[in-house]
Amino acid sequence: MTNPFLWYWAHGAEPESYSVVDVSTREAAIAAARADDAHVHGFTIIEANKKVPTTNIFDADNVLEQYEEHNEESWGEDGSMIHAESAQKAELEKMLADALWVWMGKHGLHGHNYCFGETRNEEYFPAERTVQ
Incomplete structure (x- = not known):
C-alpha cells in the first residue's frame, strides 16, 4: 500500500492553508518553499494526507x-x-x-479535496537573515 501522506509547505508560522504542490519528501517541501523565496519571511512544512469524502451515508x-x-x-x-x-x-x-x-x-463530480484528514511532523522555519 502506498503512503497516503505527502509534504506541503506554506508561508509563515501557523498557516491557514498550504501550497497546492504536494511532494513526497521533507527535503523536497523545504526546497519548494525556498524556491518560492518563502525562507525570506519564514515558512512551515507539514506532512499530511488529504481527507477523502465518505460515501457511507446510506441506511x-x-x-x-x-x-x-x-x-x-x-x-x-x-x-x-x-x-x-x-x-x-x-x-x-x-x-x-x-x-x-x-x-x-x-460525471466528474468527485471534486478536489482541499482539507487534510490527518497531519503530522509540522515544522516552522523562521526567516533567514541576510548579511548586509
Whole structure:
C-alpha cells in the first residue's frame, strides 16, 4: 500500500492553508518553499494526507422503507416481502456507496479535496537573515 501522506509547505508560522504542490519528501517541501523565496519571511512544512469524502451515508432500513412506500401498489394486502438480515443490509449499504462513487466519477463530480484528514511532523522555519 502506498503512503497516503505527502509534504506541503506554506508561508509563515501557523498557516491557514498550504501550497497546492504536494511532494513526497521533507527535503523536497523545504526546497519548494525556498524556491518560492518563502525562507525570506519564514515558512512551515507539514506532512499530511488529504481527507477523502465518505460515501457511507446510506441506511438500509431507510432505503428499504422508502422503496416499499413508493411501491405500495405492488405488494398486495400483506405488504412487502422484503425482510433483510443485518448482513444483507450492510451489503446493500456498501453497494449503494460504491454505486454513488462510480456515478460521481463518471460525471466528474468527485471534486478536489482541499482539507487534510490527518497531519503530522509540522515544522516552522523562521526567516533567514541576510548579511548586509
